[in-house]
Amino acid sequence: MTPRIAQLIHKLILLLIIQSVACLSREEDTISAGVVIKDPQTIASQKQIYKLGFFTPPNTTNRYLGIFFAFSEETVIWVANRDTPLKDSSGAVALSRDGNLVVLDGTNQTVWSTNLTTGTTSSVMNSTAQILDTGNLVLREEATGDVLWESFSEPTDVIVPGMTLSQNVKTGKMVALSAWKNASDPELGSFTAGLEAQSIPQLATWDEGRPHWRSGPWNGLIFLGIKEMFYAYLDGFTQVKNDSAGNFFYTKPQENVYITASVNSTGSVIRKVWNGVAKRWDVGWTAPENECDVYGKCGAFGSCNVMQSPICSCLRGFEPANEEEWGRGNWTNGCRRRKQLQCGGDGFERLRYMKVPDFAQPLPSRVQDECRTRCLGNCSCIAYAYDSYIGCMFWSNTLIDTQEFGSIGVDLYVRLSASEFGSRDGTKLYIIIPVAVSFVCISVMIFVAWWLMVKRKGDKVKDTSIVEAGQTFTTDSTAIVLRNETKEVNIGELPKFTFEMLAKATNQFHEDNLLGRGGFGPVYKGILANGKEIAVKRLSAESGQGMQEFMNEVIVISKLQHRNLVKLLGGCVENEEKILIYEYMPNKSLDACLFGSTNPTKKVLDWNMRYSIIEGIGRGILYLHRDSRLKIIHRDLKPSNVLLDQDWNPKISDFGMARIFGGNEDHGSTARVVGTYGYMAPEYGMEGRFSEKSDVYSFGVLILEIIKGKKNTHYFNDELSLSLIGCAWKMWSEGDGLSFVEEGIASRETEEEMVKCIQIGLLCVQESPNNRPAIQTVLSMLSGEIGELPLPKQPVFAEQNGSTNQNGYSNNELTLTALDGR
Numbered sequence: 001m002t003p004r005i006a007q008l009i010h011k012l013i014l015l016l017i018i019q020s021v022a023c024l025s026r027e028e029d030t031i032s033a034g035v036v037i038k039d040p041q042t043i044a045s046q047k048q049i050y051k052l053g054f055f056t057p058p059n060t061t062n063r064y065l066g067i068f069f070a071f072s073e074e075t076v077i078w079v080a081n082r083d084t085p086l087k088d089s090s091g092a093v094a095l096s097r098d099g100n101l102v103v104l105d106g107t108n109q110t111v112w113s114t115n116l117t118t119g120t121t122s123s124v125m126n127s128t129a130q131i132l133d134t135g136n137l138v139l140r141e142e143a144t145g146d147v148l149w150e151s152f153s154e155p156t157d158v159i160v161p162g163m164t165l166s167q168n169v170k171t172g173k174m175v176a177l178s179a180w181k182n183a184s185d186p187e188l189g190s191f192t193a194g195l196e197a198q199s200i201p202q203l204a205t206w207d208e209g210r211p212h213w214r215s216g217p218w219n220g221l222i223f224l225g226i227k228e229m230f231y232a233y234l235d236g237f238t239q240v241k242n243d244s245a246g247n248f249f250y251t252k253p254q255e256n257v258y259i260t261a262s263v264n265s266t267g268s269v270i271r272k273v274w275n276g277v278a279k280r281w282d283v284g285w286t287a288p289e290n291e292c293d294v295y296g297k298c299g300a301f302g303s304c305n306v307m308q309s310p311i312c313s314c315l316r317g318f319e320p321a322n323e324e325e326w327g328r329g330n331w332t333n334g335c336r337r338r339k340q341l342q343c344g345g346d347g348f349e350r351l352r353y354m355k356v357p358d359f360a361q362p363l364p365s366r367v368q369d370e371c372r373t374r375c376l377g378n379c380s381c382i383a384y385a386y387d388s389y390i391g392c393m394f395w396s397n398t399l400i401d402t403q404e405f406g407s408i409g410v411d412l413y414v415r416l417s418a419s420e421f422g423s424r425d426g427t428k429l430y431i432i433i434p435v436a437v438s439f440v441c442i443s444v445m446i447f448v449a450w451w452l453m454v455k456r457k458g459d460k461v462k463d464t465s466i467v468e469a470g471q472t473f474t475t476d477s478t479a480i481v482l483r484n485e486t487k488e489v490n491i492g493e494l495p496k497f498t499f500e501m502l503a504k505a506t507n508q509f510h511e512d513n514l515l516g517r518g519g520f521g522p523v524y525k526g527i528l529a530n531g532k533e534i535a536v537k538r539l540s541a542e543s544g545q546g547m548q549e550f551m552n553e554v555i556v557i558s559k560l561q562h563r564n565l566v567k568l569l570g571g572c573v574e575n576e577e578k579i580l581i582y583e584y585m586p587n588k589s590l591d592a593c594l595f596g597s598t599n600p601t602k603k604v605l606d607w608n609m610r611y612s613i614i615e616g617i618g619r620g621i622l623y624l625h626r627d628s629r630l631k632i633i634h635r636d637l638k639p640s641n642v643l644l645d646q647d648w649n650p651k652i653s654d655f656g657m658a659r660i661f662g663g664n665e666d667h668g669s670t671a672r673v674v675g676t677y678g679y680m681a682p683e684y685g686m687e688g689r690f691s692e693k694s695d696v697y698s699f700g701v702l703i704l705e706i707i708k709g710k711k712n713t714h715y716f717n718d719e720l721s722l723s724l725i726g727c728a729w730k731m732w733s734e735g736d737g738l739s740f741v742e743e744g745i746a747s748r749e750t751e752e753e754m755v756k757c758i759q760i761g762l763l764c765v766q767e768s769p770n771n772r773p774a775i776q777t778v779l780s781m782l783s784g785e786i787g788e789l790p791l792p793k794q795p796v797f798a799e800q801n802g803s804t805n806q807n808g809y810s811n812n813e814l815t816l817t818a819l820d821g822r
Contacts, residue, residue: 031101031129032142036094039063039086044070045133049258050077052131054091059184062086065093065103065112067135067151069258072274075281077135077158077260078151081112082186099127101139101149114139114149134162156186158262164249167197169242179263193263195249200362200390201240205267211295212267213288214401216355217362219389222561225355228285229561230408257612257649275647277604282647292403295358299334303351305404315399316349317416334400339417343379347421348372348413355403356385356410357395365391375415383414407495495570499577502526502536509538515588516640525584533584534569538577554580560632564620566643566653582653586646591639595711607745607754609648610706611782614757616650617642618779621699624652625692625775633659633690637698638679639705659690678713682767682796693769696778700764704728707757709742725765725795732758733794757782762792 029045037043042053051070054063062085067078080093081103090106096113103112116139126142137151152163157179159165167174176194181187191212193205200217202225216225218240223229241249258274260281268288272281288294291311292304298312299321305311312326314335320326321333365371371392375381383395387410402412505526506513513524515535524536554571572579587593590613593605605613617637624632634641636657643651681697683689701712704724712724731740737755738746746754760781766772771793773781780786 029131031093031095033095033126033128036092038092039089043131045131045135047133049133050131050135052093052137054086054089057184057186061088062185063089063091064186065091067131067137069274071279072281075260076186077156077160078137079156079186082156082180083188084111085186086111095127095129099139099148101127101129101137116148135160136162156180157264158260160258160260165193165195165203166249167195169197177263179265179267182265189265191263191265191267193269195240197242200360200393203269205263205269207267211358211401213269213293213295214358215287217360217387217390217393219387221389224387224410225403226285226287227355227405227408230405273647277648296332296401298331298402300398300400301335301337302331303354303402303404305406307406315402315414316351317414317420337417339420341379341382341415341417342419345418346376346415347418348375348384349416351404351412351414353405353407353409354385354412355401355405356393356412357383357399358401359397360385360393360395362390363392363394368392372413375413381415383412385410385412497570497572497579497581499572499574499579501528502572502579502581504529505534506536509536516592526581533586535582535584537580537582539579560623560655562620562623562627563649564616564651565623566651583645585643585651587644587648589640590642590644590650590706593644594639594706594709604648605745607747607750610745611753611757613642613644613648613650614703614706615779615782617652617699617702618775618782620650620652621695621775622779624658625695633692634695634698635659635684635690636676636679637695637702638676639702639711642702678711681769683769691769692774693772696764696772696775697769699775699778700761700772701725703757703761703764707741707754707761709744725762728758729762729792729795732762756789759789759792762795763790765795766793767796768793 028043031037031043037053039054042051044051048070050067051073052065052067055066055068055073055076056063064082064085065080066076068074068076086103086105088106091111092104094102094104096102096110098116100114100116102110102114105111127139127148128142129137129139131137134152138147139149140147153175155163155165155175155177157177159177165175165177174194176192179189179191179193181189190208191205193203196202196204196214202217202223203215205212205214214225215223217223220240243249259271261269261271263269268286270283271285273284274280275282290306291297292306298304301315301318302312303315305313310329312331314320317338318335319338321336322330325331325333363371363374365386368386371384371386371394374392375384375394378394378396380396381394382397383399385393387393399414503509505528506524509522509524513526515523515525517523521537521539524538526534526536528534554568566585567583568580569583570581572581621634621637624634632655634652634655634657636654637652641652641654643653645651679698679701681690681694684694684697701724705712708724708728710724728740731737732755737758738748738751740758741754760778763781764772764778777786781789
């Protein structure tokens with residue numbers, strides 16, 4: 001063989017190897033006929049999110065085929081051969097002759113199979129297995145692409161976005177999670193978790209078939225037995241729906257965030273969110289969280305309150321079924337009715353802030369009084385409750401797994417005998433009269449003492465806070481603190497804080513704790529006695545805002561629940577003080593992080609994070625416009641009103657300027673224009689007309705600012721004599737959109753996505769509201785559901801020269817809010 005021929009052969013072999021590697025790279029998410037994946041080989045989904053391969057749990061040498069996150073390989077979401085482990089690393093996965101996906105041991109014996117049996121093997125002869133970016137392993141018929149089997153239909157202990165838990169209400173068949181035996185053994189354990197949909201859908205866990213925990217009824221927005229959901233949506237799995245076949249599904253749509261919910265070997269349901277910055281899983285929520293969350297802790301007709309000792313008590317009108325056992329702390333026998341119902345003349349005892357009992361039966365109704373009437377007219381009805389989304393809920397036979405939440409929850413009306421009310425009223429008279437007389441006398445004495453003190457001190461007491469005698473603030477919480485009602489404005493059921501408590505939390509509102517200043521006033525970081533961090537927003541005397549904006553924010557945001565809206569924890573109104581308390585946002589505001597080249601956090605905001613922030617803001621606006629209980633126009637969207645949590649999730653804040661629309665309203669007008677220069681739609685700033693499209697305009701400005709890394713109000717291109725919006729239009733219309741992108745994040749790899757966002761931003765800032773897309777359309781554009789975008793019309797360019805008032809004031813009562821971050 002001549003050297004030349006040998007060289008040609010060598011090149012040919014090298015070319016074949018390169019081609020083989022290229023083919024493997026293109027099909028690395030798929031197992032086709034003849035392909036064998038041997039331990040420790042893996043295949044990965046197209047976007048390298050999930051992998052399929054073999055793994056070993058802690059404290060064992062057994063090997064299992066599983067699906068796990070590519071960026072967190074210890075997080076296994078599905079196991080194939082959970083009951084038949086491989087004893088060594090000689091295992092392999094392949095397609096069998098009959099088309100099933102199989103796991104083989106070192107002797108080529110099948111230890112696990114998809115086990116498809118269709119009567120004939122021809123229908124599954126030509127199959128392929130593929131790992132998808134959702135984490136689903138699917139077996140398809142190669143010719144038609146039909147799904148023959150999928151791992152999502154046989155989950156183990158973890159649910160991820162896109163996966164569904166379900167129950168067929170006709171057959172009872174369930175797709176549920178099943179816990180590992182222990183942390184080292186994926187074998188089927190004692191606990192299962194799934195959707196229970198026989199009456200009102202709810203989540204539940206079972207210990208070998210016995211109820212262990214339940215979420216309470218699903219009302220279309222939240223689970224009524226999960227306390228945290230009354231404050232804000234869990235950013236996890238929050239969709240329950242049914243189909244014509246009787247299946248109820250519980251799932252979470254796929255988004256650009258990695259979330260898992262799992263049931264472990266001790267029966268705990270744990271929701272985790274991937275922290276991309278810290279590269280770890282953060283636990284967001286667990287259940288059961290305390291003893292009262294365990295199913296039926298206090299037995300029938302018992303009520304559990306974790307803040308009391310003992311935690312169990314009988315519902316009003318009931319007594320322990322076994323006094324001796326109850327006294328020893330054995331509450332399993334529950335309680336019994338003191339006086340039997342007569343089915344005539346009975347009344348109802350109102351129990352506030354409850355987790356409603358199990359076995360609720362629904363009846364759609366728009367009027368709460370109808371629930372009472374129907375329950376009284378049915379002798380078997382022993383209790384009712386009302387939720388505006390479910391309607392009436394009725395109970396018969398027993399009340400089990402009832403819990404007192406304290407400051408949130410549902411009002412439960414328990415049916416009691418008329419004699420129960422009569423005897424109690426007679427007894428109460430002997431107690432109420434002397435108590436009332438004593439109270440009046442003491443109140444008069446306190447008032448006289450207080451008046452003398454005030455007169456003596458004069459103006460020195462102007463800022464003195466009210467001190468409650470004997471009141472303590474619970475260690476877990478934002479619990480309601482008693483206060484002097486005569487000194488306060490009614491802020492409904494929102495938790496109340498005292499001024500003294502907030503002064504201590506902020507070190508007397510020290511400048512070192514100042515997070516920023518807005519139109520409302522300064523915002524301080526505070527730390528409560530229990531270590532909980534809060535943001536304290538204090539109305540400034542110099543602020544152009546007052547009680548109207550304060551109450552507007554209280555009314556609006558206290559009724560909102562969404563992961564992209566900031567959570568209002570409470571309020572304080574004492575003397576001249578008006579204060580709102582929010583969850584603390586460690587990454588401050590978008591304004592503080594995005595603008596300024598010397599800001600160290602700006603380097604963290606790469607394009608992927610900015611794109612995620614844009615989508616998050618859009619989802620928050622969609623909730624305000626379409627999905628919340630109230631239809632709300634924010635009217636002051638800007639970077640300083642977008643806060644960032646520890647995971648850089650955006651949360652819209654500051655609802656002092658917001659307007660609530662009712663019925664079929666979709667627009668309004670005002671003579672008092674409020675907002676911030678640079679973010680107001682033309683029709684609003686000039687004529688006072690506002691609508692959903694006003695917020696869309698502000699969102700468009702936000703999109704362009706996030707892309708450019710510059711403030712619209714502070715940006716001016718000397719060379720082109722254009723504002724930020726004008727510059728975006730010029731560069732995009734000339735096909736050079738990438739030049740508009742901030743230099744530090746501009747990349748040819750993501751150019752298409754960046755230019756698309758510029759186009760979306762320009763669509764949002766068009767002059768005519770009719771030309772701007774609705775927010776749901778904007779989100780569809782961002783997600784790629786709308787492939788071909790319309791062309792925007794040229795916006796009105798605001799050339800920032802001497803004719804423009806840079807301070808942002810106007811002649812129609814424009815309320816200026818500073819753009820500093822909090």
